[in-house]
Each structure stands twice: as structure tokens, then as C-alpha cells.
Amino acid sequence: MKLYNFHASSTSYRTRIVLNLKGLQYEYIPIRLDKQEHLSPAYGEVNPMRGVPTLEVDGVRLYQSSAIIEYLEEVFPDPPVLPKDPVGRAHVRAICAIVGADMHAVNNLRIRNFVRDTYKQDADGVTAWISLWNKAGFEAIEAMLRADKNRNGFCYGSTPTMADAFLISHVFSAVRFKTDMTPYTEIRAVVDNCNALKPFADAHPSNQPDAGG
């Protein structure tokens, strides 16, 4: 497998976490967002949305981190990153959707650039935009975690699921963009538990080959 990705990209980070949780090896192909490599015609041939990650499996390219992660779960079910019961699966997927659709999608690089360039926002204005959507999402997830009396250390149950991969990677990005995480005690406890595990630590942006370059 080849993973076209970028160390600091949260969608790449969440995919790396799941690959690591499942013990899967892959070739790391850096696509430097900071050098706009994702906008090159060559990468446009790889991924028609010009986003990262892309997972290539036996020459077939898969897009969208949520679809990639669900593919990995179907093909490599052990250890699982989705619970067995349908209600649990819906709960985990809901957390993923809050992060993926309600937070990341509206704060993505191309959206931030549009807010800056078209709506003439300075750095503080862009940060305010990011924080608005992060706050809405983190408040919802914090409430879900607090209400779930059966979970034990993670977003759901007592082992990591794809919800943890989505949450941990987005918290990294939120901290980078100055979102105040102080109010979210349940989320911060989950982050600490996950980051203590090797599959999460190995997936961290600072541990990737293109970090700092």
C-alpha cells in the first residue's frame, strides 16, 4: 500500500492512526501542502479532489479518509475500529461525521484561503472562523462523551475506534490553530489515553518523514 499524505494534515493523520492500529505497513509518499504540491497536475491525476490522503492498494487508488478507513475495516477487520453493535457503530460514526463534516470540512486549507482572500480576513479573522466551528463540534462531542456512561478511556467502549482517530487528529489541528481546549475535559482525557499508545504516537505529525522539511 502507498499513502499519499502530509505530516500535518489531520485527514492523513487519522488514516495513519487506523493503518497503525491494524498493524498495516505502507509506503509514505509525501505531498507537501505547504508547497502546494496537491495542486500540481501530477497529483490531480492521483486524486481528482486534490486532497490528501490517497491510499493506493495494488494500483487502485482510494479517496476520502472516511471511505479509506471503512475500506480498511472491511478488509482488515482485526483489530476492529468499529463496535459490533449497530447503535455503537452509529455513535462512533456520528463522532467521525462531526469531526469530518462539521469541523474539518469547513476549516480545510482551501476554505481558510477563501475566507482570507475573498472575504478579506486577516489572521485573526481566519482564526475566529476556525474557532467557531471547532467550538461547535467540540462542545457536541464533549456532551456525547459525558453522556456515555459505558465508555472507558476512549470515545466509545474500552478500545480505540475510528472515532478516536478522527478526534485525536483534529485536536492536534485545533491546537495548532489556537482553539482553546481547556473546557473539554472529557476530550482531553481521551487524547491523553490515545497518545500514550504506540499506534497513535507513531502516526503523530512530528514523527513523519516529511516533518519539518
Ligand SMILES: N[C@@H](CCC(=O)N[C@@H](CS)C(=O)NCC(=O)O)C(=O)O
Ligand atoms: N474529506 C476529505 C478531505 C481531504 C482534504 O481536503 N485534506 C486536506 C488536508 S487535511 C487537504 O488536502 N486540503 C487541501 C486544500 O484544502 O486545498 C478526506 O477526509 O479525505
